[in-house]
Amino acid sequence: MHGNAVPDSYVYVxxxxxxxxxSDGSVEAMAWEDVVEVRVVTESASELLYILLDRDGEGCVVPRSATDATFLARLRYLPDFDLERLRAASEAIADRIVVVWRSPEPPAALQDLEYD
Known part of the structure; x- marks a missing residue:
């Protein structure tokens, strides 16, 4: 008997x-007020991850497959968030990490990636 595969993770926004x-029981969580950086990672043409980081460099990884309009709409509430920059990063070639948003006061603990 074949059933639906159990997803490796699910996301609540x-x-x-x-x-x-x-699926192993572990949890990543991030309050919107703690987000200081948003990165887009393109692993392949079909695999894209959003990474939300806090001031300590801890993150919450959100696969595009787990996002919906609620997630994208909520990103827009980050100060000066640029949806066009997000769109461009989402269409980037594979194996790239793009910082699409950074808080006006980023912590020194985060790796300094250049904006494209």
Whole structure:
């Protein structure tokens, strides 16, 4: 008997933040107020990840397959978030990491990636 495969993770997006639950029981969570950087990672033509980082460099990884309009709409509330920059990064070639948004006061603990 064949059933539907169990997803490796699922993501909840609320007004308070983002939570990703993995099949092994581990959880990543990030409050929107703690997000200081948003990165887009293109691993292949079909695999794209959004990475939300806090001031300590801890993150919450959100696969594009787990996002919906709620997630993208909530990103727009980050100060001066540029949806066009996000779109361009999402269409980038594979194996790239692009910083699409950084808080006006980024912490020194984050790796300094140049904007494209």
């Amino acid at each position: 609320t007004e308070e933040g983002v939570t990703r639950h993995y």
